[in-house]
Amino acid sequence: MKEQIQAELRQLEEKTQKRVLKDISFFDDPWIVMNGRKLLNLASNNYLGLASDERLIEAGCKAMRTYGASATASRLIVGNYEQYARTERALIKWKQAEAALIINSGYTANIGIITALIGQDDIVFSDWLNHASIIDGIMLSRAERHRYYHNDLNHLESLLKKAPSHKRKLIVTDTIFSMDGDIAPLEGLVTLKKRYNAILMVDEAHSSGIYGEQGEGLAHYFRLQNEIDIQMGTFSKALGCFGAYVTGEQWLIDYLMNKMRSFIFTTALPPAVLGSIEKAIEIVQTEQERRETLQTHSHYFRHELKKLGFHIGESTTHIVPIIIGPNDLTVRFSERLQEHGIAAVVIRPPTVPEGTSRIRFSLTSSFSKAELDWALEQIACVGKEMGIIP
Structure with missing residues (x-):
């Protein structure tokens, strides 16, 4: 059994589908320290910023x-x-x-x-x-x-x-x-x-x-x-x-x-x-203002990503994917975003259908407009560098 399971793990690694845990050592909404690097957290479900209230x-x-x-x-x-x-x-x-x-x-x-x-x-x-x-x-x-x-x-x-x-x-x-x-x-x-x-x-x-x-x-x-x-x-x-x-x-x-x-x-x-x-x-x-801020952020973020040329599917909410396609390209995109200070986790099959690997961004009301603009700059920079957008 051990050998069979190890073989399965190798296959997952070859397909860039093997998952590993990431250490979060610091949380100061909307920033985290993950694997020793400070990142703007665009991967959390803390939509209204209440987790640290x-x-x-x-x-x-x-x-x-x-x-x-x-x-x-x-x-x-x-x-x-x-x-x-x-x-x-x-x-x-x-x-x-x-x-x-x-x-x-x-x-x-x-x-x-x-x-x-x-x-x-x-x-x-x-x-x-x-x-x-x-x-x-x-x-x-x-x-x-x-x-x-x-x-x-x-x-x-x-x-x-x-x-x-x-x-x-x-x-x-x-x-x-x-x-x-x-x-x-x-x-x-x-x-x-x-x-x-x-x-x-x-x-x-x-x-x-x-x-x-x-x-x-x-x-x-x-x-x-x-x-x-x-x-x-x-x-x-x-x-x-x-x-x-x-x-x-x-x-x-x-x-x-x-x-x-x-x-x-x-x-x-x-x-x-x-x-x-x-x-x-x-x-x-x-606290209705939390919902209003989240909706404003979400509309702005979706609009700007589409304007840049990213494929965000049919999203109309605070969950905004960038659909890349191949696993290996999406993993590299995620890694480069983290190098640029963005916590953006790759979503791969079997969580999503084959050929639709993506980065899923989750917005929160905790972001400032300046932080969103900075994140969009980093995403655009990496997208152009990797040929995902023109």
């Missing part, structure tokens, strides 16, 4: 001093300390939901929700570019699987038409696609789920905190929150914390609490995390 840090410390460093058990045993109830009440109020459940991570949330709701006698319809956690949940569910072309409602409807009417049907999609930065057609998905008596689940991981009047997400932004059956999202991106949530009607939350294995069989989140989440939910509702 002193109010979140103090709230986490207060919760730890009150309840300890660990939950010590799963929530269904003795891990459901009082901080959970307070944080879930804040979540329900923020999302204007009937009920909510906090889960340990976005990955375990998606795996758990999907496998709890559907099985081998059911059918699931998934966008072609959905996150790996959704794909893995579908595979583990053993349901009949259909992937519809990315954001293609006509293709989805053609698949739904063929599905037996008596079978349980789940449609699942990201709201913002994490490697492309484009948005799902939620209004059309709601129409189709009603037409074909399906359940609709959305993953708001990259839109929670950013869209909607109080950052509730894209479901609220499009005023579809009451039409979407399951809203899942994370606290680990715009809210600057860790963990995930699911909101919906009470029957759904009661069912998941009893059937979701990734919830039942894991130790609850540490008290410090819950304290920080509660504070982040409070902040994100009131």
Whole structure:
């Protein structure tokens, strides 16, 4: 076995697909020190700059001093300390939901929700570019699987038409696609789920905190929150914390609490995390200027990259890829950007389709205009040097 695995690793290295960890030794948003080099951080999901906010840090410390460093058990045993109830009440109020459940991570949330709701006698319809956690949940569910072309409602409807009417049907999609930065057609998905008596689940991981009047997400932004059956999202991106949530009607939350294995069989989140989440939910509702700054930065950055001649796909959000294509060229581009002071990580297959390797830039509200302009200068310099742009 050892020799076979080592051979696989060599193959990954030859294809420039082998991954290695990078040491982060200093964080001063939006700057980091990575592998000993100070870099402007364009690779983080800290979209609203809350990860280093002193109010979140103090709230986490207060919760730890009150309840300890660990939950010590799963929530269904003795891990459901009082901080959970307070944080879930804040979540329900923020999302204007009937009920909510906090889960340990976005990955375990998606795996758990999907496998709890559907099985081998059911059918699931998934966008072609959905996150790996959704794909893995579908595979583990053993349901009949259909992937519809990315954001293609006509293709989805053609698949739904063929599905037996008596079978349980789940449609699942990201709201913002994490490697492309484009948005799902939620209004059309709601129409189709009603037409074909399906359940609709959305993953708001990259839109929670950013869209909607109080950052509730894209479901609220499009005023579809009451039409979407399951809203899942994370606290680990715009809210600057860790963990995930699911909101919906009470029957759904009661069912998941009893059937979701990734919830039942894991130790609850540490008290410090819950304290920080509660504070982040409070902040994100009131500090609209963070969202406005992020939107301004995102529009400017996309516009300038396109003007320079870079291929950024269909991005309309704060996630902005530069699609290069070949793995080796993209890796060299990433390395040269880091030499120029930009933290920009290469995204390769299998995370994205073959031939579409890219640099994924993630913007945050922490950037100044001067920092964005400096980053664009460096990106343009390396792009011209490598022949990626004229």
